[in-house]
Amino acid sequence: MLGLELSAGVDGVVEKIEKLPTDLFAETLQAILVHLQDQNKAVDLIETCNKFQRAGINLDQKAVQDVIKLLSYYFRLAAKSNLSADVLVSKLTECSSKWSKPNLQLVHQFWTEHGSLLHQEVLTMASIGQLVDIQWKLGMAVSSDTCRSLNSSFISVLMKIADTSGEVSYKSFEMTVQQFQNFYRQFKEMASVLETV
Incomplete structure (x- = not known):
C-alpha cells in the first residue's frame, strides 16, 4: 500500500x-x-x-x-x-x-x-544507504582444512552501513593484501573525485 x-x-x-x-x-x-x-x-x-x-x-x-x-x-x-x-x-x-x-x-x-x-x-x-564506518585488520592464516597455502596474510574488513530506515547493519569480508591495496586505491580515487565536486 x-x-x-x-x-x-x-x-x-x-x-x-x-x-x-x-x-x-x-x-x-x-x-x-x-x-x-x-x-x-x-x-x-x-x-x-x-x-x-x-x-x-x-x-x-x-x-x-x-x-x-x-x-x-x-x-x-x-x-x-x-x-x-x-x-x-x-x-x-x-x-x-x-x-x-x-x-x-x-x-x-x-x-x-x-x-x-x-x-x-x-x-x-x-534515500540510499550510507557507509558509517569501516574497520580492517591484518591476519595470518596458520591452519585450515581446505587451504593449502598457509602462512599467507589476509585482510579482514568490517563495514558499518546505515540504511534508509536508520537501521545499522554490518558487512564483513576477507581479501588478500593485493586485493586490499586495490580496494584502498579505489577508495582514494573516489575521495579525490568527491573533493572536486
Missing part, C-alpha cells in the same frame, strides 16, 4: 507507537528528524530499543525498526511534497485510525518546528 515493508502492518506499528510514553515518542521523533537532516548517520536501533526497554516498553528490534521506518517514511514524504503539518497529520490518520490525538498533536508540533529544515538534497542523499 505505501511501498513500505512493515512486519506488523501500519495499524500494528501505530499500536506499538501508542504504547510509548509521550517523552519517549518525542525523543524518537527528534532522532528521526536529526537523521533526516543528515546530522546523524542513522537512528541507532539498538540504543532506541534499550531506551524503550528502560521505559518498560518491550518491543523487539523488528518492531522498533518498523516504528522508525513508518515515521521516517512520512517525514520524507512530507518534506519531498512540501506538506504542511496539518496535511501530514491528515495523511497519518488516513493510513491508520489507531493514532491518538496527543501523538498526532506531537507530530504536528515537531513538523511545524523542524520540518522546514529538511532539504530536498538531504532527502535524496538519505
